[in-house]
Amino acid sequence: xxxxxxxxYEARARTSESTKRFLLxxxxxxxxxxxxxxxxxxxxxxxxxxDAVFSAGLVHDVGKVFLIDEFPEVYDLVLRRAHExxxxxxxxxxxxxxxxxxxxxxxxVVGYELxxxxxxxxxxxxxxxxxxxxxxxxxxxxxxxxxxxxxxxxLIDRSIESRLIHHLHxxxxxxxxxxxxxxxxxxxxxxxxxxxxxxxxTAPYWVHEFLRNRRIPLQRAYESARRRVNRARQxxxxxxxxxxxxxxxxxxxxxx
Numbered sequence: 001x002x003x004x005x006x007x008x009y010e011a012r013a014r015t016s017e018s019t020k021r022f023l024l025x026x027x028x029x030x031x032x033x034x035x036x037x038x039x040x041x042x043x044x045x046x047x048x049x050x051d052a053v054f055s056a057g058l059v060h061d062v063g064k065v066f067l068i069d070e071f072p073e074v075y076d077l078v079l080r081r082a083h084e085x086x087x088x089x090x091x092x093x094x095x096x097x098x099x100x101x102x103x104x105x106x107x108x109v110v111g112y113e114l115x116x117x118x119x120x121x122x123x124x125x126x127x128x129x130x131x132x133x134x135x136x137x138x139x140x141x142x143x144x145x146x147x148x149x150x151x152x153x154x155l156i157d158r159s160i161e162s163r164l165i166h167h168l169h170x171x172x173x174x175x176x177x178x179x180x181x182x183x184x185x186x187x188x189x190x191x192x193x194x195x196x197x198x199x200x201x202t203a204p205y206w207v208h209e210f211l212r213n214r215r216i217p218l219q220r221a222y223e224s225a226r227r228r229v230n231r232a233r234q235x236x237x238x239x240x241x242x243x244x245x246x247x248x249x250x251x252x253x254x255x256x
Contacts, residue, residue, distance in 0.1 A: 027065075030157060031058055032232060036225035037153035038127075044216045047145070049123055056127025057150050062114055063107030063128070071103070078102050148210045155207070156222060163191050192219055 038057035042050040068075045082098045096106035112129035127150040164187075196219045200208060 026161075027061065029229060029233070030161075031061055033157045033225060033229050034058070034060055034150065034153045036228045037157065037222060038149050040221035040225050041149050041153065041216055041218075042146075044221060045145075045149075045214065047149075049121070052121045052123040053127070053146055053149055055120065056124045056146055057153055059111065059115060059120070059124065060128050060150050060154060061107060061111065063110030063112075066110050066114060067099070067103065067107055074103060148206065152207060152210065153225075155203070156218070160191065160195055160222070163195060164188070192222065196222075 035054045035057035039050050039054040042053040047053055064075075067078075078095070078098050081102065082095045096108060099106040108129050112125055115125045115128050123146050127146045129147075199218070
């Protein structure tokens with residue numbers, strides 16, 4: 001479905017330049033990474049619908065595409081405010097708070113309405129709505145497990161990419177564009193090792209609750225998902241300016 005939408009001539013013709021830039025920034029890589037990591041975790045958990053979990057991860061931020069396409073100037077303001085208010089190196093900013101403050105709605109709700117209009121499976125709709133894990137929403141969800149899988153994949157990817165940026169470019173000034181230089185394997189393993197060793201020290205309570213008694217090899221699942229994304233990038237020929245490739249606009253690097 002995603003390939004069909006992206007490759008359709010009519011869709012390309014209707015897409016604004018600001019939306020194209022947004023998609024080719026770190027957005028596409030993050031969406032695919034969350035999809036792959038969600039599917040890897042779902043497979044380890046023997047979830048009944050791993051394909052649907054993949055789809056939920058793939059479209060979890062689709063509401064952002066609608067907002068940046070329909071309201072580009074306002075959403076640029078959202079991104080700037082989010083960047084200004086985030087804590088350095090945290091990578092855990094919930095951009096939904098800023099969206100609700102500026103636009104009176106967040107991308108999770110917009111994404112939910114879009115996936116519902118597209119008649120996508122309920123598991124995809126709920127994963128899109130709840131991936132930021134607002135407690136009230138999750139409590140009302142009939143399948144909060146998918147929301148937590150997608151939410152954890154989202155949190156892990158944003159956190160690791162934030163750490164990679166500062167590991168590869170310590171103290172370097174932010175730049176709008178940088179050469180696409182993927183991290184060396186040794187550097188990546190160093191960042192991953194520290195992150196997964198300290199995950200429980202910094203993760204929100206729901207992560208502890210979700211992972212309790214679930215033996216999910218998170219680092220192995222992440223590395224497998226990352227390899228899948230790298231293969232997709234190589235086959236597609238797309239050079240992302242997302243954090244994995246060394247750059248991205250500062251507003252879009254860490255906001256989820």
